Amino acid sequence: MPDFFIHLIDGAGGSVMLLSLAIILCAFIFEDLTTVIVGVLAADGVIGAPLALVCLYVGIVLGDITLYCIGALARTHPRLAHYIDHDFTAPFRAWLEKRYSLIIFSGHFVPGLRFTSYVASGFFHYPLSLFVRPAIAGGLLLGTLLFFVSYGFGHVTSEWLDSLRWGIALAFVCILFFIGRRNLLAYRATQSPPPAL
Secondary structure (H helix, E strand, C coil): CCHHHHHHHHHHCCCHHHHHHHHHHHHHHCHHHHHHHHHHHHHCCCCCHHHHHHHHHHHHHHHHHHHHHHHHHHHCCHHHHCCCCCCCCHHHHHHHHHCHHHHHHHCCCCCCHHHHHHHHHHHCCCCHHHHHHHHHHHHHHHHHHHHHHHHHHHHHCCCCCHHHHHHHHHHHHHHHHHHHHHHHHHHHHHHCCCCCC
């Protein structure tokens, strides 16, 4: 397990309140990795599964809204504001407008899409009420799936050596990342114009 998480969990281990705050903070920053680690910890009985899920949900939602607010704040900066209706951002804005709810929902599933589309939502001044529903739905769906897969993995591997167990958990997170990256690259390849003959 990464040293950062080990120190955070060790420091908060004696207090449910501190452990809950640590999970919220980590989910806010490292959503998928935190979900996998917390699922295994819940299987070990370090924290109750219902409380762990609530803490993960709070961290995920706070992270989503923060990204939106970063975009809204960037909109007010004079050097960035001229990009709102600029030719440089027009293709991205048109692509986002066509499938807005689907893109925002998918933001949690495709690496890189969450940051760009959520910040762009605030930057292009999409209503927060339009943004929140698909963002939270996507985050809660992926968070719940990852948590229960990790929770099941934690039960099955409870007798394994820590290094083997956490190595497999880390490999699982890496596989998710590379599948998402591959899908994103495949999508970009279909969007690029064919080479001139």
